[in-house]
Amino acid sequence: MIRSIALFIALAASTTGMAQNTAAVQATVPAATAQAVVPEDILVLKETEFDFGKIPQGKPVTHIFEVRNKSNEILKIGNVVASCGCTTPEWEKDKAVTPGTGTKITVGYNAAAEGPFTKTITITYNENQSKVITIKGEVWKTPAASAPENKNLNDLKN
Secondary structure (H helix, E strand, O other), X not given: OHHHHHHHHHHHHHHHHHXXXXXXXXXXXXXXXXXXXXXXXXXXXOOOEEEEEEEEOOOOEEEEXXXXXXXXXXXXXXXEEEXXXXXXXXXXXXXXXXXXXXXXXXXXXXXXXXXXXXXXXXXXXXXXXXXXXXXXXXXXXXXXXXXXXXXXXXXXXX
16 A cells, blocks of 8 residues: 555656646747748738629629739739539739739639539648639529410500
């Protein structure tokens, strides 16, 4: 029993000593090196998501996303890729966006399928950086035929 108590006390003392040593080592590390350096985000979007709301089936829609270069470096949009073939992004492929200026990315959606949708578009810029923008909405089914002729229309005019 005395051995068990002695072993417990020795274990507790060594654990406490290790915790104090760890705290002492952490206290000697400068705060600046402890924080990760985050690179400046040079591509700024006016909005990252657009909701088309309810749109009729078979009617394509588009939205323009505005992009700004807020850095002191040239911004080069390398690629813009949609999550599916029903979404088509368009941008000036060879344009170098100078500091303080902007460009536009036009995103089209072919509203062929009925129901709600959410599509993502990935913008790759300066070779290894990327951002994602999103479009969403709901496609409602349009009537197969126009409204039937109202034969009693003349009765209403009198």
